[in-house]
Amino acid sequence: MNEVVSILIVGVGGQGTLLASKLLGRILLDEGYDVKVSELHGMSQRGGSVATYVKYGKKVYSPVIDEGEADYIVSFEMLEAARWAHCLKPGGLIISNTQQIDPMPVTTGAAEYPAGLAETLASSGIRIDAFDALTPAVEAGSAKAVNILLMGRLARYLGIGREKWIEAIKLSVPPKFTEMNLKAFETGFGMN
Amino acid sequence: MKRLMLGNEAVARGLYEAGVRLVSSYPGTPSTEITEFAAKYGEILCEWAPNEKVALEAAYGASLAGFRSACAMKHVGLNVAADPLFTLSYTGVTGGLVIFVADDPAMHSSQNEQDSRNYAIAAKLPMVEPSDSSEARDMVKYAFELSERYDTPVLFRICTRIAHSQSVVEEGERTVPDRIPYVKQPRKYIMMPAYAKAKHPTVEERTEKLAELAETTPLNRIEGNSSELGIITSGTCYQYVKEVFGESVKVLKIGMQNPLPSRLILDFASSVKRLAVVEELDGIIERHCRTLGLSPDGRNILPPVGEYSQRTVASALGVTSPSGAAFPGSDALPGRPPVMCSGCPHRGLFYVLSKLKLTVLGDIGCYTLGAQQPLNALDSVLCMGASVSGIHGFNRADPESAKHTVAVIGDSTFMHSGMTGLCNIVYNASASTVIILDNSITGMTGHQQNPTTGYNIKGDPAAKINLEELCRSLGVERVRVVDPYDLNACEAAVKEELTYDCPSVIISRRPCVLLKYVKTAPPLKIDRDACRSCRRCMKLGCPSISIKEGKARIDGTLCTGCEVCTQLCPFGAIGRD
Ligand SMILES: Cc1ncc(C[n+]2csc(CCOP(=O)(O)OP(=O)(O)O)c2C)c(N)n1
Numbered sequence: 001m002n003e004v005v006s007i008l009i010v011g012v013g014g015q016g017t018l019l020a021s022k023l024l025g026r027i028l029l030d031e032g033y034d035v036k037v038s039e040l041h042g043m044s045q046r047g048g049s050v051a052t053y054v055k056y057g058k059k060v061y062s063p064v065i066d067e068g069e070a071d072y073i074v075s076f077e078m079l080e081a082a083r084w085a086h087c088l089k090p091g092g093l094i095i096s097n098t099q100q101i102d103p104m105p106v107t108t109g110a111a112e113y114p115a116g117l118a119e120t121l122a123s124s125g126i127r128i129d130a131f132d133a134l135t136p137a138v139e140a141g142s143a144k145a146v147n148i149l150l151m152g153r154l155a156r157y158l159g160i161g162r163e164k165w166i167e168a169i170k171l172s173v174p175p176k177f178t179e180m181n182l183k184a185f186e187t188g189f190g191m192n
Numbered sequence: 193m194k195r196l197m198l199g200n201e202a203v204a205r206g207l208y209e210a211g212v213r214l215v216s217s218y219p220g221t222p223s224t225e226i227t228e229f230a231a232k233y234g235e236i237l238c239e240w241a242p243n244e245k246v247a248l249e250a251a252y253g254a255s256l257a258g259f260r261s262a263c264a265m266k267h268v269g270l271n272v273a274a275d276p277l278f279t280l281s282y283t284g285v286t287g288g289l290v291i292f293v294a295d296d297p298a299m300h301s302s303q304n305e306q307d308s309r310n311y312a313i314a315a316k317l318p319m320v321e322p323s324d325s326s327e328a329r330d331m332v333k334y335a336f337e338l339s340e341r342y343d344t345p346v347l348f349r350i351c352t353r354i355a356h357s358q359s360v361v362e363e364g365e366r367t368v369p370d371r372i373p374y375v376k377q378p379r380k381y382i383m384m385p386a387y388a389k390a391k392h393p394t395v396e397e398r399t400e401k402l403a404e405l406a407e408t409t410p411l412n413r414i415e416g417n418s419s420e421l422g423i424i425t426s427g428t429c430y431q432y433v434k435e436v437f438g439e440s441v442k443v444l445k446i447g448m449q450n451p452l453p454s455r456l457i458l459d460f461a462s463s464v465k466r467l468a469v470v471e472e473l474d475g476i477i478e479r480h481c482r483t484l485g486l487s488p489d490g491r492n493i494l495p496p497v498g499e500y501s502q503r504t505v506a507s508a509l510g511v512t513s514p515s516g517a518a519f520p521g522s523d524a525l526p527g528r529p530p531v532m533c534s535g536c537p538h539r540g541l542f543y544v545l546s547k548l549k550l551t552v553l554g555d556i557g558c559y560t561l562g563a564q565q566p567l568n569a570l571d572s573v574l575c576m577g578a579s580v581s582g583i584h585g586f587n588r589a590d591p592e593s594a595k596h597t598v599a600v601i602g603d604s605t606f607m608h609s610g611m612t613g614l615c616n617i618v619y620n621a622s623a624s625t626v627i628i629l630d631n632s633i634t635g636m637t638g639h640q641q642n643p644t645t646g647y648n649i650k651g652d653p654a655a656k657i658n659l660e661e662l663c664r665s666l667g668v669e670r671v672r673v674v675d676p677y678d679l680n681a682c683e684a685a686v687k688e689e690l691t692y693d694c695p696s697v698i699i700s701r702r703p704c705v706l707l708k709y710v711k712t713a714p715p716l717k718i719d720r721d722a723c724r725s726c727r728r729c730m731k732l733g734c735p736s737i738s739i740k741e742g743k744a745r746i747d748g749t750l751c752t753g754c755e756v757c758t759q760l761c762p763f764g765a766i767g768r769d
Contacts, residue, residue, distance in 0.1 A: 012528065025196045025358060035196060036324075038357040040300050046530035046561065047735055062435035063357035063428075066503040068514030083525055086516035103528035107738040108566060108730060111526035124519035143749070 004057035006065045007154070010084045011076030012101050013047050016147035019172065020074070021052040023151060027168045028056040031160060038063035049080060049103075072157065074150050077101050078130070082117045085126060094126060095153050097133035097146060129153065136187045141180030148173075148181040152188020162189065197361045199354040202325035203264075203292060204229030205361065206332025208236060211368030213259035213287070216241045216250035218608065219637040220266030221301040222355040223294035227264050228640075231649045235366065240640055240649050243576075243608040244269035248276045248291060255289040255345075256381065258372035260336055264292035267308050268575065272609070274311065277345070279383050281315045282391040284343035286372050288336035292348045294355050297472045298499035301636075303556065303575065305497065307473035312347045312450035316395050318402050319347040319450040320411060323430040325359040331447065334411065340369075342398055342405075349449060351472070353428040353499065403451040411447030412456060418442045421509070422464030424457065424477055424488070428500075429470045435502040436511055452480045461486050468493070468509060472500050532561045534736040535712060535752030537631050537702035540676040541600075542569040543732055543756070544683045550596050550690075553586065555579040555610070557602035558635040558704075566733045570600075577601070577609025580626055584613065587622040594623040595690055601626065603659065604634035604642040611666065617695045618667035625689045625696045628659055629676075632703040639707070663697040670696040677702060679759045705752050713753025714768060718744045722765035729757040729766065 007024065011017045018039055025037040033056040040050070053065040067086050073094045075081035081096035088094060098118060105111035114120075118130040133153075137145040148169060155165050165185060173181050197205065203226045207215060214237045217227040231238035241247035244265040254261035265273060270293045277291070293311070296302040312319035320335055322328040328350065335346040379387050406412060416439050425433045426446035433443060444460045446452065457480070461467045469478040469490040478490035493508040494500070503513045532539055542562040545552050546569040554560060554570035555578065563570035572582065579599035587594040601610045606628050617624045634640040641647045646656035663671045670692055674685045682700065689696035703710050715736075723743045730737060736750040737757060744765070746757075758766045 013530065029194065029196055029360065034360065036357055036359045037196060038353065040352070040356060046533060046558070047528075048530035049528040060359075061431040062502045063353060063359070063431065064501045066501045066513070068516035079525060079528070082519070082522065083528075085519060086522065088517045089514065090517070092517075102738060103526050104531050104564075104733070104735065105526045107735060108733070109739050110565075114521060114525065120519055120521060121517075124517065126517050126519065 004055055004060055006070045006089070007054040007072045007074065008065050008070040008084060008087050009052040009054065009074045010080045011050055012080065013050050015076045016144060017050055017052050017076060020147040020151050021054050023148075023168055023172045024054050024154075026172065027160060027164055028054070030164065030168070033057060034060045036060045036063040049083060051084060072154060074154050076146060076150065078117050079103065079113065081128070081130070082114070082121060085121060088126060092127065093157065094121065094128040094130070095150060096128060096130045097150060098130050099132065099134045099146070131191065133188070136191070137184055140183040140187060145180055145184035149184040149188035152185040153191065155185075155189050193363050194360055195363065196358040197325045198225060198356060198358050199322070199325050199328050199350055200225035200356070201229045202328040202361050203332055203348075203350065204233070205363060206329040207262055208233045209329070209364045209366050210288075210333045210336045211260055211366055212236055212262055212336075214251060214254035214261040215239070215263065216247040216261070217264040218242070218244045218247050218269060219634055219640045220269050220294070221637055222296060222352040223264045223266045223269070223292060223350070224637050224640065225355070226292055227649070238649050240642060242643055244273040245276060248273040251289060251291075252276060252280060255285045255287045256374070257287070258374050259287040260369065261287060262290045262292065265294070266302065267293060267295045267306050268302065268304065269293070270308055270311055272576075277311065277317075278315045280345045281317050281395055282383055282388055283381050285339055285345055286374070288339035289345040290332065290335045290339060290348050291345055292350065295349060295351045295473070297351055300352055303573070305473060307476065308347070308349050309449050309476050310474065313476070316399050317345055317347050317450065318342065318448065319349055320447055321349040321427045321449050322354060322447065323427050323445070324354065325357070326361045327447070328354065329361050331411070342402060344398060347450070349427070351428050399451055403454070406448050406451050406453040407456050409448050412453055413445050413447070414442065414460060415445065416440070416442045419464055421466045421468065422460055423468050423470055424460070424481070425470040426477070427472070429472055429505070432500055432502045432505045433470055436506045436509070446477060449476075452477060454484055457481060457486070458484055461488075470494065470500070470505055529564065530561065531564070531735050532558065532733065533705060534734055534750045535705035535754040537676045537700070537705065538562060538629055539567070539732055539734065540679055540756045541627065541629065541682050541700045542567045544679060544686055545569045545598065545600070548683070548686060550598055550686070551593065553579045553583045553597065553599045555599070555601040555605050556636070557605055557629070558631075559600060559602055559629050562600075564733065566731055576605050577613055580606075580610045580613030581616060583624045583626065584617045584620065584622045587624050588620065591623070594625070598625045598627055598686065598690070600629055602635070603628060603630040603632065603644045604640070606659070607643050607657070611662070614663065614666050614668065614695075614697070623693045623695065625686070625698065627686075627698045627700055630659060630699050630701045633707060635704050639704070659699055668695050668697050670694060671699070673699045673701050675702055676700045677754050677756055679756065705754070713755070715748040715751035715753055716746050716755065716758065716766050716768060717748070718746055719765045719767065722763050724763050724765075726762065728760045728762065732757055732760070
């Protein structure tokens, strides 16, 4: 069978999910895999919910990840992890930033931000690695580094050499942000 | 070199490698990046035209001059460019001419879900469609050869999932074909009745020749050798079919969408026990199969709406798909719709329109988000330009309505198709009030320059059309400019213009807050002691403002300090330290 690994990257428009998927795509291509990365532009940029699909293997056909198909879900925000959890494959893993960004219905008071999402997901038998990525990203230099920090966390599971990531980060981010991003990556990679 | 490229980037690479000289386009998701990536190649002349009709006609001009040229647009853009399209089918081309049209199944960022293949059939033009980035690049070159060999413009269809998915592309070299010298050919290029009558039969003959080509072109290919299930498919759907079935079914992949092959399909059908067609949107291949006397599965098992995935295809064809994780409360999660940005200049103006309870004929752009809660400011959105043309009919039919109705339209949209509507208001005399929301950029599609911004697609300084002068020269006597951050000024302007018995234009001017050159002010703060929880500030729908523990709170990381909320607060609770 054609083994394809599916990684769903989700978050809120403006959080830098696209850069993360670009970085990941570049590394996987260098590793010799066939790769597809699918993103949606347009309306989703205006603070809406965003999802990027990254798939790799010997041969990848569909660029889309549907229900029950993701080996990994990397979520930049807690509510988005829950929103996309149905895409997780049985036995798959959710890596999620516990940061909460209120969506408009919560901001206006029309809805409430659900409490204890990480716990609800875990107690439903979903494997989840949830942690605060925002604080260490800010310590590394900027909230913008959340994306690379989460990639660092993902790197621990994917089994692609650390040096490869570091090389790719250097090529993917503007030089003046390299140091900050490398620090964020190492933090994500090293965190327990 | 092997690289991951978006479908749109691969198309641009194809344009480069095919030696294209001019690309003229109007932005529209999901087609925009074709032209943006093409503009990165210094060898290609790239331009944003004011609309798709102008873009196509400019590309046609370059073809007439003997150069390869192209033009890209979203599906609804082809409606705007349809007039030149249909007659270009008669004239044919000199240099190759390829028209890229991006369909948006599921309407990720569109107002309808039309299937552009219908245009290829109606205008009798060949149409090709790739199913990944690498094919897209190759097919661009093929399309130009087709265009020149068969003396026809070629339509190149691409869907959102191809346009916005990256896959592997091996870059090739650019080869520029020799320019075909311009010669005057009245019978080919002057489409008056006498010459057009002579041309129409050649279009029909060309279609026959292209139909013959469809039987043998490498763009249509058969894969697999099962004799049970045979699937005819194309574009993104091809990938879904392969994902579900791999090599276990026989597939006829259609790369040339118009004209469709007949013998190839009949032979394919006779080689399998069960035949199915998997295509998104309209059942065009299926209909063709029926005219050939076949009865495939198609619309009986698959919907004509929305975007498919491997799951849709699997369940339609009886293959079980995995089920995903479930947890309590998953169906009650609050949604996260796109919102007008913090500091968006459109907000202040919309607040005023909403407060005055006006009827607002809207248009397409970021400002369409003004239709949402809590602003609720729009009454209608149809297509680009329809606000200005529509308000005229509305007010002409019921002159009373002119006192409480306005049209709102963005700067790019006004240049696209609002100007002609304004001519109509002046000429046929309605006392309509048109508000141009001038944020100095084409915002919705991701910041493209337009004729009012003073820059071209490369970011170089360009002629800048002055909207006030333009409106005055069209015969509007009452033209004024307001700052949408100044609520009182906006309200006064709108109220006053509505009282006049003549056409008025209000230009609500302030650049998009996301533009690099825009300096934002320090964030605002709420004095919790002064806040009396009246929620007035919540009426703006600003993502920076929320209610926390009963009182308003401003998120300092989002706030751009526009001070629109400050003007609303009756208790002076909003300010800076
Ligand atoms: C015929 C057509 N072409 C293109 C589009 C895509 N499109 C939607 S809105 C828009 C332009 C919006 O720019 P502007 O009017 O300046 O408003 P802004 O988004 O900046 O507020 C475009 C190009 C479309 N919907 N219809």
